[in-house]
Amino acid sequence: MPNALLEGDPQVAALIDKELERQQTHLELIASENFTSAAVMAAQGSVLT
Numbered sequence: 001m002p003n004a005l006l007e008g009d010p011q012v013a014a015l016i017d018k019e020l021e022r023q024q025t026h027l028e029l030i031a032s033e034n035f036t037s038a039a040v041m042a043a044q045g046s047v048l049t
Contacts, residue, residue: 006013023035 005016028035
């Protein structure tokens with residue numbers, strides 16, 4: 001988790017961490033629930049967006 005988010009809003013940072021854990025540990029049986037790779041998430045959170 002980026003330090004800026006953790007310092008700016010620790011509650012949102014905690015929710016994002018929980019969602020990441022949920023995606024990594026649970027199987028979704030809904031076809032529309034697609035999770036992206038870490039590389040794509042990193043690119044979307046970069047200066048390119």
